[in-house]
Amino acid sequence: MRRLLLALPFALLPLAVAHAAEEHEHASLGAHEHGVGRLNAALDGQTLExxxxxxxxxxxxxxxxASTDADKAKIVTARTQLENPLVLFNLPKAAGCVVAAQELESPLFGDQPPVDVDEDEDHDEDVKDADGHEHHHEHSEINAHYQFTCAAPGALKTLDLAxxxxxxxxxxxxxxQLIGPSGQQGVEVTAKAASLKF
Structure with missing residues (x-):
């Protein structure tokens, strides 16, 4: 199933290219953009990734x-919430999904170093100190991968991200980017329209 998720970006490449053409040059798919997350979803038989x-x-x-107790507490809280994907993704109880595997990665969790900002790119996050020296903020991602086994995958009619x-x-x-029984699709969801069909 992991291969299916790895193939997902290639399967949806035509959709991504069309979508990227509509986007600003600074807001491309896959780029680090605050406020924007990315979700790959694949339903294959009884397996949902x-x-x-x-x-x-x-x-x-x-x-x-994190260096302060307040920041460390925020990381613990977020990690705890991410460790409960059945609630986070609001999967219907009728589908009988159970978590088969999950993996959380982030430099904030101590898993990997932060990514430095490319100095050739123009970023709003460049900061000058009192001496006029520029400092670049680091970008950190949080990645969560979940695999579910669903007893009744037919009950997964929608994916609710509210x-x-x-x-x-x-x-x-x-x-x-989603692959399901009705085919593949690339969509953008917001809090006001947080549900999509499989």
């Missing part, structure tokens, strides 16, 4: 390594 990628800013309110927007209000939109 979801892969959520989001700038840490959307989920915890910052992207630096709880993600409610839990992480800094998330303004999620770019979704």
């Amino acid at each position: 979801l892969e959520l990628d989001s700038p840490a800013m959307n989920l915890v309110g910052f992207e630096h390594v 709880n993600i927007f409610n839990t992480f209000p800094a998330t303004q939109k999620i770019q979704v």
